[in-house]
Amino acid sequence: MRIDFTKMHGLGNDFVVLDGRKQRLPALDAAFATALADRHTGIGCDQLIVLEPSEHGDFRMRIFNADGSEVEACGNATRAVGLLHGRPARIETLGGMISASPCDGGISVEMGKPRFDWDAIPLAYAMDTHTMPLAWEGLASPVAVNVGNPHVIFFVDDPYAIDMERLGPLIETDPVFPERVNVNVAGITARDAITLRVWERGAGLTRACGTGACATAIGAMTRGLVDRKVTVTLPGGPLQIEWREDGEIVMTGPATESFRGNFDPADYGLAAGSTD
Numbered sequence: 001m002r003i004d005f006t007k008m009h010g011l012g013n014d015f016v017v018l019d020g021r022k023q024r025l026p027a028l029d030a031a032f033a034t035a036l037a038d039r040h041t042g043i044g045c046d047q048l049i050v051l052e053p054s055e056h057g058d059f060r061m062r063i064f065n066a067d068g069s070e071v072e073a074c075g076n077a078t079r080a081v082g083l084l085h086g087r088p089a090r091i092e093t094l095g096g097m098i099s100a101s102p103c104d105g106g107i108s109v110e111m112g113k114p115r116f117d118w119d120a121i122p123l124a125y126a127m128d129t130h131t132m133p134l135a136w137e138g139l140a141s142p143v144a145v146n147v148g149n150p151h152v153i154f155f156v157d158d159p160y161a162i163d164m165e166r167l168g169p170l171i172e173t174d175p176v177f178p179e180r181v182n183v184n185v186a187g188i189t190a191r192d193a194i195t196l197r198v199w200e201r202g203a204g205l206t207r208a209c210g211t212g213a214c215a216t217a218i219g220a221m222t223r224g225l226v227d228r229k230v231t232v233t234l235p236g237g238p239l240q241i242e243w244r245e246d247g248e249i250v251m252t253g254p255a256t257e258s259f260r261g262n263f264d265p266a267d268y269g270l271a272a273g274s275t276d
């Protein structure tokens, strides 16, 4: 038995997509996701994406970080699977139901509504999430937002001056974030423009993070730093983020298919037995 995959990316945030609607997949676990994501001995990706049938939407999308953790949301992967689908789709995720549609700028995704309550982030104890009374060395007073997954956002003069390789993992794993956290450092360059770098929970520094762009835009809007439509520029390129009057976050940007292939699950230490 071989398994077909599609390698995709959104602004360089890359994915291995397995379509479990079209083939029987082995039982998925953290070890399998980690082995597949390994850039030296596997196919290599930031996230493993698995599509399954859904009773509530057009399909279900499961998201595994490179460290094997299964998580609730991935903005760039949502655009990628929207491209694969080729027409408007309602997608069930652990973070809720979202929808993706092809459009002029690539794929547009309705990501849901942001949550700000401390226990919805979640944080370990009650505090103001709009200006958290915490600091990690020079990084202080962030905003925390949940856009399906948890984010903390620091507004700084120059995101590229921050040592994210060192501070990212420190903040990601701080006990104040019981489910860990995605760490964003952002610079405001105009009322409609933000520069962003993201240390992703379970994946490290990525070239782009769609949910990070959404959370950062929302954090900047709640602080009155930008208008309700912004361009968020990540190392991999720009995303358009709008916070609509009805509360919905809309993210628009490109998605790309890199190549297709197949592999033998036995090469990843998996028994050939399958589940469906």
Ligand SMILES: N[C@@H](CCC[C@H](N)C(=O)O)C(=O)O
Pocket: 013, 046, 047, 063, 065, 071, 072, 073, 074, 075, 076, 077, 149, 150, 182, 200, 201, 202, 203, 206, 208, 209, 210, 211, 212
């Ligand atoms: N790259 C993604 C986010 C993937 C999940 C994240 N690392 C988490 O653990 O919540 C995106 O584009 O949003």
